[in-house]
Amino acid sequence: MTYNVAILGASGYTGAELVRLISTHPDLKIVGLSGNSKAGMTMAEVFPHLRHLDLPRLTTIEDMSFDGVDMVFCGLPHATSQEVIAKLPDHVRIVDMSADFRLRDTADYEKWYGKAHAAPDLQKTAVYGLTEFYREQIKTARLVAGTGCNAATGQYALRPLISSSVIDLDHIIIDLKAAVSGAGRSLKENLLHAELSEGAHAYAVGGTHRHLGEFDQEFSAIAGRPVQVQFTPHLLPANRGILATVYVHGDADEVHSTLSQAYANETFIITLPKGEHPSIKHIRASNFCHIGVVADRIPGRTIIIAALDNLTKGSSGQALQNANLMLGLNETSGLMVAPVFP
Incomplete structure (x- = not known):
C-alpha cells in the first residue's frame, strides 16, 4: 500500500531533506508541497539538487488540498505550526518539526518561546518524538x-545514564557544537559567510537556549525530581552536523556498559568501543547517531561524545522514522542510506 504525504514548509532545509529521504521510500508518495514564499515554483527551481524527482509544484497552504493525504509533515516556523495544524482535517496524521508541541506544559512553552500557546487542547494529544524512547506512544x-x-543529541548521550542512576545528576555539563543549517534558511546577518566562516562562537550562554526546556522536561521526568544541566551551544562554520561533549561524574566502564546495553538493539544509535569518539564527518547526511565514551584523567569522571546530523536524525530523518511507526511501516524505510564521506 502506498501512503500519500504532504510537506508544509518544503522550501526550507528540513523540507528539502524530507523530500530527499522520501524519494527512496518504497511506501510513500509526495502529493503536496507548500512553501508560501516560493508558491508557484518547482522544487527544481528552489533546490536544484532535487531536479531529477517528479514532484508537485509548491503552493500556499491555503491552496493545498488534503483530500487523500494520509500524513502531513510540518516544517513551518515556531508559532506558525500551532495555528496551521489546528486547522488540518481530522483524518490526517501529523509529524511537526517545529517546537510548538514539544513542551507538555503550555506555561513552559510561554516561558521559553515568549508567547502564549495557540492550541493548548491539541498540545494535550501530542507525543514527544524521540523515537527510541517513545516508540509505543508514537x-x-x-x-x-x-x-x-540539540535536545535529541544530548538526550541520546544521557537518558540511559539518568534512568540507571549511574551518574551524579547535579553535575552534568553539555558543551555542544552545531552547524549553521540548524538556524534555518532565512537570511540573517550573523550567518553571512564573512561573519561566520573562519571562526566559531558560543551563543545563548548562561542557560537561555530554548532546548533547555526539553532537557528540563525529559531529564526531570526520568529522574522523578528536578534535573538541570549546564548547556552551552556553539555555532560552527559547517553546513550540517552536531557534536555534543558531555561531562559527567560517573565510572567510565559503567557509563559505557549502560549505553551499550541501552542501544544494543537500536538500528540508528551506535555506541562505539570504549575509548573511541565520533566525528560529525562520520554521520553526515544519515539517520545515525554515534556515541563515544572516554574516561577522564580525574578518577570518577567521564566524557561522553555524541554526533548526529541535525537535518537528518535531528529533524527530518527522525520525522520519517516516526511517520513509519505511525503508518505501521518498517521503521527504517527510507533511512538506511550510508553517511556521506568525506
Missing part, C-alpha cells in the same frame, strides 16, 4: 512533536 499518535536537534 505508533498510535495522531500528532507527534519532533524534538529539537
Whole structure:
C-alpha cells in the first residue's frame, strides 16, 4: 500500500531533506508541497539538487488540498505550526518539526518561546518524538512533536545514564557544537559567510537556549525530581552536523556498559568501543547517531561524545522514522542510506 504525504514548509532545509529521504521510500508518495514564499515554483527551481524527482509544484497552504493525504509533515516556523495544524482535517496524521508541541506544559512553552500557546487542547494529544524512547506512544499518535536537534543529541548521550542512576545528576555539563543549517534558511546577518566562516562562537550562554526546556522536561521526568544541566551551544562554520561533549561524574566502564546495553538493539544509535569518539564527518547526511565514551584523567569522571546530523536524525530523518511507526511501516524505510564521506 502506498501512503500519500504532504510537506508544509518544503522550501526550507528540513523540507528539502524530507523530500530527499522520501524519494527512496518504497511506501510513500509526495502529493503536496507548500512553501508560501516560493508558491508557484518547482522544487527544481528552489533546490536544484532535487531536479531529477517528479514532484508537485509548491503552493500556499491555503491552496493545498488534503483530500487523500494520509500524513502531513510540518516544517513551518515556531508559532506558525500551532495555528496551521489546528486547522488540518481530522483524518490526517501529523509529524511537526517545529517546537510548538514539544513542551507538555503550555506555561513552559510561554516561558521559553515568549508567547502564549495557540492550541493548548491539541498540545494535550501530542507525543514527544524521540523515537527510541517513545516508540509505543508514537505508533498510535495522531500528532507527534519532533524534538529539537540539540535536545535529541544530548538526550541520546544521557537518558540511559539518568534512568540507571549511574551518574551524579547535579553535575552534568553539555558543551555542544552545531552547524549553521540548524538556524534555518532565512537570511540573517550573523550567518553571512564573512561573519561566520573562519571562526566559531558560543551563543545563548548562561542557560537561555530554548532546548533547555526539553532537557528540563525529559531529564526531570526520568529522574522523578528536578534535573538541570549546564548547556552551552556553539555555532560552527559547517553546513550540517552536531557534536555534543558531555561531562559527567560517573565510572567510565559503567557509563559505557549502560549505553551499550541501552542501544544494543537500536538500528540508528551506535555506541562505539570504549575509548573511541565520533566525528560529525562520520554521520553526515544519515539517520545515525554515534556515541563515544572516554574516561577522564580525574578518577570518577567521564566524557561522553555524541554526533548526529541535525537535518537528518535531528529533524527530518527522525520525522520519517516516526511517520513509519505511525503508518505501521518498517521503521527504517527510507533511512538506511550510508553517511556521506568525506
